[in-house]
Structures are given as C-alpha cells and as structure tokens.
Amino acid sequence: MPDFKQNPNPKQRYQLILTLANAPGPFASIEGFMQFDVKTPECLPPPNENGGHLWPTPTEDIPIVWIRVNDTEYTGVVYTDGMIDEDYYGRGVCHWELIQAYASLKATGAHGETRFVPNIYPEKIKAQQAEKTYLLKQFYPQDPDIENYGAYGQTDRSKMDPALKDAELFTVTLTPKAVTP
Template sequence: MAYQPTTSAEPSTVAANAFGAAKNDKSAQEHLWRANPSPKQGFEVVFELHDAPGPFAGFGGYAHYQSFNCNFVTSEWAGTRSQPTKMIPVAAEQIDTTHYRATFYLDGLLDEDYYGKGVCHWDLIGVTVGFKATGAKGETDYAFDLDKKAWRDGGQDRRYYWKGDYPSLPIGGGNQGRRDPDGFSADFRSNIFSISATVRAKP
C-alpha cells in the first residue's frame, strides 16, 4: 500500500492549456509548471528501518522544487509577487518488511519560459518521505527529510524516532525525528528506533 502526503494531482495537458492565461491565480500556476517527461539526473534512495515498533505498510513522498529566477503576481492590488514552487511525487515502493525504495530527480521539472520573460530554472530544494503503519488517516506520519548532503552517489543519512506514538496518538500529527539520539530526554531515549538512508545515482 503506497502512502502519499496530501497534495493536488498532476494536471492534464488540457487543464494546463485551459488555465494558462490566469497568471495571478495560484491554482493556475500549478498547471503552468510541467514535470520533465525524460529526467536524467536521478537518484535512488533505499531506506532501512532499525528496531521499528511495528510494520509500516504506508510509504510515499515528494520532491520539492523552486524557481529562484522567476516570479509571478499573487495580488495585483497589493503588488505582491511569489516565486514558483511545486511538489511532485517520488516513485516509491516497499522492498520488504524493513527496506523501502524511492527515486527522485534533480531535473524533475522542465526549465521553460513560462511567463514570456526568459527561461525559469528549477532547483530541487527538498526530498521528503513519510512512513505510516498502514497509511490510514490519523496515523502518525514518520517524516524523513533527506539531507542535501546526501543527494549524491553514496550519500547517507539517518533519523531517530520515538516509538511511543506508533501507530498513532489521540491527537494525531507527525513525527519529524531527530538526527542525534542524544536529542531525546533520558526517559524517551530508551524507546526509540531509527531509519537510515543510502543514496545511489541512477545509471
């Protein structure tokens, strides 16, 4: 069962054309910015669970992009502008009970002249995946933000999480984890698990 954080679905080409004129409408912006159909700068990440509190059948995530050299009007009355940002799902799968695989691309979006003022260049600014017990609503979302230093062949990263909110807490919510187990208080430190990540460049 693939778990994906909530976001809008990838629009069709027809929708993209239909919304292209409304440049100051934020929902229209999502339809303007297009995913790269043939990305080449790809990385595969294998996540491994260590001493997990139970099974995780829900797994999925997103790559986050931003174009720093372009902007669009968000309010003509106030004269405010914003830079394009977009999230696209990463290809995600569960390998076995403790291993999971995700694929992301540095060139996941197309660099194009979206506003008639020159080519907008996209930068990957974040890769986030989430783990849930089953993927059901209300379960704790164990989030893993892959460190930028690991976006390379042979890159590695690791996060530590408290077990006590598995599979969920009455208040719901997410668990962002910590890079250092010593960041937990002594009472919590004896009841944690970790998720490690190993990155390989796609051939």
C-alpha cells in the same frame, strides 16, 4: 498559475534506499515526494501594485514510488533534474531546484495515524551520503492527543532529550546511490 512541466527524461537519477531499524511495528503505507521550488524569483510576476504582495515561490511535488524489498527496506528513485526550466510567466526562464526528498510512513494508512516523515536534502543526495532520522516509538501508530500527527524526528541524536533511551526510538535511514541512465 502556469502549467509547470516535469522533466519527462531526467538524467540525474539516484536510487534512494529506505531502511527501518527497531521500528515499533509494521508500516503498511509508505508514500514519498521530491519537492522542487523555483530558485530564480526574477522570473515571477512583479508585486501587486495595490498591496505590494509578492508572488509565492512556485513549488511542485513529484511522487516517489517506494518498492518493498523486505520488512525493513524499501527503494525508490529520485532525480535532481525533475522539472523543466522554462519561461512560465513571460519574464525569463524559471529555474527549478530540488529542495528535499522525503517519505511519509503510516502504520496502516488509516486516517488519524501518525505520519513519520524522514527527509534528505539534495546536498546529501548528490554526495551519496546517508541521512538517519531518529523517531519516537510512542507516537506509533497514533498520537493519542493529535490526530494525523506529523513526526519529523531528529537527524542529530545528541540534540534529543538525553533522558530518552535508545529503546524508545527507531530510525529511518535514507541512502542515495547514483544510477547510470
């Protein structure tokens, strides 16, 4: 695999504000990543002659550093030009695109705890539109049946079970704001 290069001087920066509402408890562990994928498959090596296997789409995750503002708010910086477009395989320039930015919140960070994983897509980041994710409180701090459970929630409250009461939910809102370089 080639050594994919992060952009050392990104210019398309956004501050991402993470806001918790009605959380079931504190979150001592908050991580995050920007996921980038190659969007030009023609730059990848051809399929394997013997089995016809295609090369997997290269993907790179760049960490988001979350800074605590208070008990319910954190900020981080994301950028849409985080990877360098380059000829990595000798078949033409591979162009990267941001696929999503996401957070991963855990009660203490201990093994086995539920990971609450809200995300936001680049269209909303560029339009500076907030994305609210509804999550179930019952999985905090840990799902009793599934170790290291990943709870991704729902961004459309109307698609959730109508029997769920608002008191059984909490939200994580990711709000992007453009940053001048």
